[in-house]
Amino acid sequence: MTTLLAALALATVPPSIPAPAPERPAATPPTQAPSDLAAIPATPAAPIAIVAVQPFTIAQPYTHRFRKDGSEFATGHLIVLRAEAGLVQPRQIAEPVLCVGSQTAERLWSDPAKGLIVAIVPAWTERTADGTERSGDPAADLVYFATPELPERVDAAWIAAERARAEAALAGGTLRKAASRKVVRHARLDAASQDALITRAAELLPDPSIR
Amino acid sequence: MRHPGGPGPLTGYLWMTMRLTHVRAAGAVAAALLSTTLANAQCPGDLDASGAVDGADLAVLLGAWGCSGSCPGDLSNDGFVDGTDLGLMLAAWGACPPSSPAAEVPLAAVSLAAWPWASWVDTFNSNGSVGIAIDPAQFPDAAGRAALLWVIEDRSPAEWAANAALSDARPAGPQSITCPSGSLQGNVISLNVSGLVAGNGDAPARGYDLVVDLDQDGTLSPGDLIDGRDGGAGFWWTKDIAALGPYTTAQIASYDVNDADIIDSMELERVYYPINAPGLRPIVAISHGNGHNYAWYDYLGNHLASWGFVVMSHQNDTVPGIASATVTTVEHTESFIDQHATMGGGVLAGKVDVDRIAWIGHSRGGESVTYGYDRLFDGTFTSPSYGLADIRCVIAIAPTDFLGTASANPHAVPYMLLYGAADGDVCGCPDSDIADSFNLYERAAGLRHSTYVHGADHNDFNCCGINDFAGPTGTAIGSTAAQSVAKASILAMIRRSMFDDRAMEEFLWRQNESLRAIGQSSTITVVREFKPSPSTGSPIDDFQANTATTVSTSGGAVNATGVTNLIEALANDANTTFTWVTTDPWNGSVRNRTTDSSRAGVFDWTAAGSITWSVPASLADFSKPRALSFRAAQGTRHPNTTAALGDLDLTVTLTDTNGLERSIRIGTLGGGIEEPYQRSGFGTGAVGWQAEFETVRILLGDLKSGGGTFDLSSVATVTFRVGGADGSAQGRLLIDDLILEN
Numbered sequence: 001m002t003t004l005l006a007a008l009a010l011a012t013v014p015p016s017i018p019a020p021a022p023e024r025p026a027a028t029p030p031t032q033a034p035s036d037l038a039a040i041p042a043t044p045a046a047p048i049a050i051v052a053v054q055p056f057t058i059a060q061p062y063t064h065r066f067r068k069d070g071s072e073f074a075t076g077h078l079i080v081l082r083a084e085a086g087l088v089q090p091r092q093i094a095e096p097v098l099c100v101g102s103q104t105a106e107r108l109w110s111d112p113a114k115g116l117i118v119a120i121v122p123a124w125t126e127r128t129a130d131g132t133e134r135s136g137d138p139a140a141d142l143v144y145f146a147t148p149e150l151p152e153r154v155d156a157a158w159i160a161a162e163r164a165r166a167e168a169a170l171a172g173g174t175l176r177k178a179a180s181r182k183v184v185r186h187a188r189l190d191a192a193s194q195d196a197l198i199t200r201a202a203e204l205l206p207d208p209s210i211r
Numbered sequence: 212m213r214h215p216g217g218p219g220p221l222t223g224y225l226w227m228t229m230r231l232t233h234v235r236a237a238g239a240v241a242a243a244l245l246s247t248t249l250a251n252a253q254c255p256g257d258l259d260a261s262g263a264v265d266g267a268d269l270a271v272l273l274g275a276w277g278c279s280g281s282c283p284g285d286l287s288n289d290g291f292v293d294g295t296d297l298g299l300m301l302a303a304w305g306a307c308p309p310s311s312p313a314a315e316v317p318l319a320a321v322s323l324a325a326w327p328w329a330s331w332v333d334t335f336n337s338n339g340s341v342g343i344a345i346d347p348a349q350f351p352d353a354a355g356r357a358a359l360l361w362v363i364e365d366r367s368p369a370e371w372a373a374n375a376a377l378s379d380a381r382p383a384g385p386q387s388i389t390c391p392s393g394s395l396q397g398n399v400i401s402l403n404v405s406g407l408v409a410g411n412g413d414a415p416a417r418g419y420d421l422v423v424d425l426d427q428d429g430t431l432s433p434g435d436l437i438d439g440r441d442g443g444a445g446f447w448w449t450k451d452i453a454a455l456g457p458y459t460t461a462q463i464a465s466y467d468v469n470d471a472d473i474i475d476s477m478e479l480e481r482v483y484y485p486i487n488a489p490g491l492r493p494i495v496a497i498s499h500g501n502g503h504n505y506a507w508y509d510y511l512g513n514h515l516a517s518w519g520f521v522v523m524s525h526q527n528d529t530v531p532g533i534a535s536a537t538v539t540t541v542e543h544t545e546s547f548i549d550q551h552a553t554m555g556g557g558v559l560a561g562k563v564d565v566d567r568i569a570w571i572g573h574s575r576g577g578e579s580v581t582y583g584y585d586r587l588f589d590g591t592f593t594s595p596s597y598g599l600a601d602i603r604c605v606i607a608i609a610p611t612d613f614l615g616t617a618s619a620n621p622h623a624v625p626y627m628l629l630y631g632a633a634d635g636d637v638c639g640c641p642d643s644d645i646a647d648s649f650n651l652y653e654r655a656a657g658l659r660h661s662t663y664v665h666g667a668d669h670n671d672f673n674c675c676g677i678n679d680f681a682g683p684t685g686t687a688i689g690s691t692a693a694q695s696v697a698k699a700s701i702l703a704m705i706r707r708s709m710f711d712d713r714a715m716e717e718f719l720w721r722q723n724e725s726l727r728a729i730g731q732s733s734t735i736t737v738v739r740e741f742k743p744s745p746s747t748g749s750p751i752d753d754f755q756a757n758t759a760t761t762v763s764t765s766g767g768a769v770n771a772t773g774v775t776n777l778i779e780a781l782a783n784d785a786n787t788t789f790t791w792v793t794t795d796p797w798n799g800s801v802r803n804r805t806t807d808s809s810r811a812g813v814f815d816w817t818a819a820g821s822i823t824w825s826v827p828a829s830l831a832d833f834s835k836p837r838a839l840s841f842r843a844a845q846g847t848r849h850p851n852t853t854a855a856l857g858d859l860d861l862t863v864t865l866t867d868t869n870g871l872e873r874s875i876r877i878g879t880l881g882g883g884i885e886e887p888y889q890r891s892g893f894g895t896g897a898v899g900w901q902a903e904f905e906t907v908r909i910l911l912g913d914l915k916s917g918g919g920t921f922d923l924s925s926v927a928t929v930t931f932r933v934g935g936a937d938g939s940a941q942g943r944l945l946i947d948d949l950i951l952e953n
Contacts, residue, residue, distance in 0.1 A: 014342035014401040015335065016322040017725045020878040023857030023939060029898040030683035032891045035635035035668075037679040062474060065531040089677065090502020090530075092574035092611050092636045092669070093645050107530050108476075110502070112677065150532030150613060194475035209504040209675070 038086035043096050044166035045087055045145045047178040051116065052080040052204055053139045054186035060193050064122045066097075066104045066151035067159070073122035078189070078197070079105070079138045080118050080204050081178070087145050088117050096145035099166075101126055101136045102159055104151050108198065109207040118205040120197070139183045142166060144175070256286060256303040264303045272300055313431045317912055318421045318438035319446035320344035321725065322399035325879045327916030329399050330725075334416065334447045334717035337409035338729045341402040341446055345390045345423060345436065348918025353436065355392035358425045359385040360400070362407065365418030365444040375431040377422055382406040385424065395916055410450040410457065413488075413519040415702070416714035418444025447714035453699040453730030456518035458485035463555040465506075468546035477526040477539050480547065481505055483512035484521045484559060491564035493603075493709055494547065497524040498540045499673070500574030507673040511571070514698045520705070521563050523547045529575040533613050536579035541592050544568065544583075548596040568597060569705045570605045573672060574637055577610025578619050581651055585620045604708035606701055608672050609637045612650045616806040619650070623657035623744070625708040629697055631667030632888040632900060633687065635679030639801050639901040641893050642787040649802040649901070653782075653809040658708070658744045660719040662700040663903055665736035665888050667693035682890045683898075688735055696737055699728035716741075720840075720908050722881030738885045738903045740842055748950040749836070751824055751929060754779045754810040763949075767827050773820025774933065782811040782902075782945065789901075790894030791848040799847025799887075799902040800945060815851050815943035819935030823928050824949065833865065834924040836951040839909045843884045844902040846943030853897040854941055858883035861938035863909060864930040867922040873914045876938065877907050884944065902945055908952070 057075050064070030079100070087096055089112045098105040098117070103124035110117040124136040146154075146162035154162075169175035186204075191197040256264040258271045272284035275292045284292045286299040317331035320342045329344035347354035361377045362385075379385045383405060391398035402421075411417040420439030422431055431437060439445030450456075463482040470478060485492065495515050497508050505524045512522040525543035528535040552560040572580035586592035587599045604625040612619050630639075630648050638646050652661050666686040670676025671693035680687045703719055706712035717726055720741035727737065742748075752763035760777050763769050771777045778796055783803035786795045796813055803809050814822065833839065845852045845859050860878035877883055884907075887899035914923060929949065934940055 013340065014322050014399040015340050016324070016342075016399075017330075017722075017879070017881045019324045020724075020858045020860060020882045023855035026853045026856050026897070029891055030685075030889050033680055033682060033684045033687065035679050035681040036677050037635045037681075065474070065528070065535050092501050092609070093643065094613075095501075151530070152532035152535050198476050209502065210506075 037091065038084070038089055040096060040148060041084060041086045043145050043147050044162065044169050044175055045096065046175055047081040047083040047087070047143055047145075048115070049082045049179040050079065050139055050143065050183045051082050052078075052184040052186060054078040054189055054200070054204065056189040056191055056197060056200075058191045058194065058197055062194050064104075064106065066106045068153055068155045070122075076120060076122040077138050078118070078201050078204060079121055080116060081143065082115050083117060083145070085112050085115060088112050088115055094148035094150060096148050097151050097154060097162070099146050099159060099162060100124075100138050100143050101141040102156070102163060103136060104154060104159060108201050109205070109209060111205060111208045113208075116205055118201050120201070139180045139185065142170065143178050256300040258283060263306045264300060268300065272296060312433055313422070313435040313437045313440070314350075315441045316350065316436050316438060318343050318345065318423065318436065320399060323879050325876060327875065327913045328395040328397075329916060330880065330910060330913050332717060332721065332726075332910070333444070334449055334714050334726060336726070336729050337404075337407070337448050337450060340404055341448075342399040343388070343402050343421065344395055344399045346395050346916055346918070347390070347392050348395075349915055350390075350436065352434065353390040353423065353425055356390050356425055357427070358388055358390055358423045359427045360388045360402065361385045361422040361424055362402070363420045363422060365420055365439060368441055371431065371440045377424060377429050377431060380407060380419060388423070390423065404448070407448050409448045412457065414712065414714070415452045415456070415518070415706070416447035416449040416712075418447055418714070421445035443713060449714060451729035452702050452715070452718065453695040453728035455514060458488050458517050458519060460484065460513050460516040461486050461558070462512070463558075466554050468543065468550055470542060470546045472542045473539060473546070474528060477528045479505060480523050480525045480543060481512070482521065482523050482554060482559070483509075483516035484562075485516050485519050488519050488562075492519055492521045492562055493564045493567035493569065494544075495520045495522045495569045495571060495705065496540070496544050496547065497522065498527045498536065498570065498572040498576035498579050499524070499529070500527075500576045501529040503529075503573065503576070503673055503676060507675050509674065510694050511698065511701065515702065515705070518702055521551070521559060527576050527579065529579070533575060533578050533582055533611070533619075536575055537582045537586060540570065540572065540576070540579045540583045541586065541594065544570075545594045545596045565597060566601050567603050567709050568601050569603055569709065571608070571701065572606070572610065573608040574669065575611050577607030577648070578613060578651070580605050581607055581610060581619050581621050582614055584622065584624050585618050588622050604705060606704060607648070607651060608697070609634055609669050610648050610651050611637055611645055612647055612804075613645055615644070615804055616654065619654070621651065621655040621657070624655075625658040625704070626652065626655035627659070627701070627704040628652040628661040629672065629700060630661065630663050631669060631671055631693060632663060632665045632890065632903075633667055633680050633682035634669040635681035636669040638681065641784045641789055641801055644804045647801040650804060650807065653802045653807060656745070659740070659742050660700075660704055661740040662696060663738040664688070664693055664696050665738075667696070672697055681892070682888065686889075692732055692735055695728065695731050696735060699731060720906055722905075724881035736885065738905045740904050740906045741908070742842075742906070742948060742950075743952055748952045749830055751826060751830060751949045751951060752812075753948050753950065754812050755808070758810070760812070763824050765827050765830060767825035769825070770823045771814065771820070772823075773818060774814045774816045774822060777812065777814035777822070779810060779812040781805075781807070782809055782947070783807070788894040789847055789892070789899065790896060791846075791850065797945075798849070799899065800844075801901045811945050811947035813846065813943070813945045815846065815849065815941075816933045817851060817941040819933070819937065821930050821932045823930040825928050826926050830951060831868070831926050832924045833911050833926045833951065836911060836953050838911055838952040839863070839929070839950070840906055840952055841949040842904045842906045842947050844904040844945045845884055845887050846945060847887060847902055848894065848897040848899045849943040851941040851943045852887065852899065855939070857886050857939075859886075859939045859942045859944065861944075862932040864932055865914065865923075865926050866928045866930065868925040868927045869920075869922060871919070871921045873921050874932070875909060875914065877909075878938070880907065880909070904945065904947065
């Protein structure tokens with residue numbers, strides 16, 4: 001028995017670590033594969049089009065987390081936008097902050113393949129030329145992608161500065177306002193809760209990340 | 212033995228105690244005296260350990276006659292030196308019987324292609340084999356002798372003390388061997404592993420002790436060799452840690468925690484758990500990244516659940532930012548602890564260990580778990596359900612670094628970074644600190660490990676994210692391969708952190724060429740860093756103090772000869788490209804912000820040269836620490852790096868105070884310092900990406916191979932020799948953390 005086992009032991013190769021491969025001359029740099037993650041366009045940038053707008057009320061207000069000075073809101077708009085992929089694709093580094101007038105939008109989700117994004121815009125007011133105030137309207141007011149940043153870190157002053165940049169670009173012809181001629185205006189939604197609001201948003205644009 | 216988790220090695224059959232003892236010596240002098248007791252434990256009566264019971268011993272006994280208390284000569288241990296003890300001594304009169312116990316020595320090993328011919332590691336994959344390296348020079352009594360090689364289920368020191376009978380775990384019983392004579396080269400014996408069982412319940416590895424039974428009497432007896440008696444195991448026989456574990460798993464697909472502290476749209480969790488696993492099960496919480504989904508980590512949830520963990524993956528509020536995501540991380544953890552007993556109809560009731568929690572986060576979620584720990588550390592978040600000590604480890608997969616030094620800070624929690632070299636999102640780019648995951652790793656002040664995977668992109672670590680691969684054509688490894696690496700390394704890290712599982716630790720520091728999960732393809736390049744807790748190591752030079760290049764952290768002189776451009780400073784790429792320019796010596800080291808503090812050294816060479824560290828006397832004893840380790844990375848796109856591509860090799864030489872040397876080529880241990888991933892962008896010309904620090908851990912026991920008079924207990928210098936006959940002909944090397952590890 002022991003002789004047999006000794007023979008077995010000899011027949012088996014003990015574990016070993018291979019010697020390192022020799023170094024080789026550097027060749028022509030290898031071809032690089034392009035990433036499907038589109039580069040972020042220069043900002044300010046505008047959506048291609050406003051696809052849909054739906055005003056809402058919500059019985060249980062919640063805090064707007066997409067600006068540092070956000071407060072609770074009970075009214076606003078659900079919006080669906082079409083934009084180029086680099087503005088729509090979620091990414092880990094800072095994304096262009098989606099703004100509507102003087103308000104930031106809550107990005108819910110996007111469908112990069114279709115270039116669509118759905119968002120919640122809490123109600124805000126715009127000051128008119130005669131000094132009066134009116135309610136903001138995503139289908140009429142300036143919608144723009146501002147400098148990449150975490151929305152939770154921006155405040156009114158930051159938004160004002162970004163808006164000024166966007167308006168200057170608009171005036172200078174380097175920014176074109178999003179098309180809104182074909183916008184679908186849905187009737188006001190009176191939602192009981194945030195969950196209900198999001199359920200409705202999913203009807204406007206299903207969340208493609210849900211399997 | 213090399214098992215830091217177990218008790219220290221036995222002191223052998225002699226021990227010496229020096230103590231101040233109050234004695235009453237019969238008729239004589241002292242009320243108090245300094246006594247030295249030197250005794251042979253195997254030969255009672257041999258009070259002076261001379262190997263015989265003789266007149267000298269009798270003199271000692273008589274000198275203590277009448278003594279009470281703790282006295283030399285009290286052979287009966289009854290507190291008195293009297294006639295009983297004299298009788299015992301006379302009965303033992305003469306030469307002591309052979310009393311050398313079996314020697315605790317490392318036996319399990321992998322063979323090496325060059326000196327030291329073997330490395331005495333502990334962990335072996337069960338699809339492979341185990342080497343038995345009996346160094347003839349260290350054990351001349353065994354050289355050339357026939358013996359029986361036994362494999363015994365791991366016993367504790369107490370179990371060995373109580374039972375010296377050998378019982379082989381293999382159906383065929385003990386293996387006949389002939390111990391090598393001459394050199395160890397080519398003489399590593401292959402253990403017959405037929406019938407060995409891998410894994411032990413939740414543990415992927417099963418421990419076995421090894422005995423070389425030289426007298427072939429079937430007992431552990433004097434003169435035999437044993438590996439594994441004094442704590443830990445002789446070797447660990449390991450299942451495939453990239454494959455599912457022993458438990459069948461089930462899932463609670465979607466559960467709404469309905470927690471007032473979590474925004475309504477972020478309240479869902481998915482839970483994976485082992486069915487019929489006994490006892491309480493630790494928690495693993497997963498925080499996804501931006502645009503990701505809590506249901507995208509089934510591969511990880513099922514894997515960890517099959518190894519006995521309860522895994523909860525939750526919606527993570529990443530879009531507003533890291534602070535918002537951190538709220539969902541910490542609050543979901545609390546909600547899960549509070550509600551787990553009622554989830555899924557109560558299937559988890561009484562089965563969750565709420566005191567053992569691991570956090571895993573991906574991308575922005577990787578930063579949110581890190582910031583979550585920081586908030587617990589700072590006290591800006593507290594929970595009635597768990598606290599800082601319950602978070603046993605934090606694992607970040609390609610985390611962002613929005614918050615920077617103060618907040619994206621793991622402090623001293625065991626921390627792991629998993630990162631793909633082809634990440635097209637959190638890219639490790641030089642133009643933005645936000646995309647530099649290694650920043651967080653460098654801040655980790657406790658045990659830490661990184662797994663850097665060539666050819667893996669950001670979304671390879673979930674099921675369904677966009678293809679963001681950015682790297683050389685043909686090098687993409689795909690999600691299946693990337694996830695096999697993730698499953699293995701994450702399991703190893705969690706088990707090391709939660710259970711001090713030393714078998715798994717080797718998967719965190721051994722070169723990938725030397726050890727990887729059975730299910731991981733050998734074609735995947737994985738670069739590993741590992742640094743133990745600072746409390747278990749002594750830096751010779753970690754470049755954090757004594758900032759001149761001529762003085763090490765430990766205060767010794769540093770002498771560089773023949774190498775060029777040696778500097779030490781904050782290891783921070785200071786411009787926005789990866790193109791090599793002399794004004795940016797830390798090119799590629801995207802591992803620090805300017806507010807961070809991780810310093811390192813860097814130098815280059817085109818001819819033979821060396822850097823020598825003088826070892827202070829306080830650190831000179833290398834015979835007790837387990838390893839000498841350092842980390843190094845090739846300089847990104849430096850002409851010396853790109854002149855010849857490949858793993859970079861060098862020689863590490865120890866010189867003792869007698870001027871004798873021991874040298875080891877690091878390539879012998881498995882590949883050397885990894886060739887940089889050949890990714891382009893952020894510059895022109897040569898390619899190469901961020902600095903890939905890799906840990907090299909030289910087991911100091913290996914340096915005893917071949918015997919000789921080299922004095923490991925009195926090391927004067929450590930030298931890195933480069934160029935010429937000592938390694939790669941040219942190169943540029945970032946170096947750090949030259950540490951003696953206990």
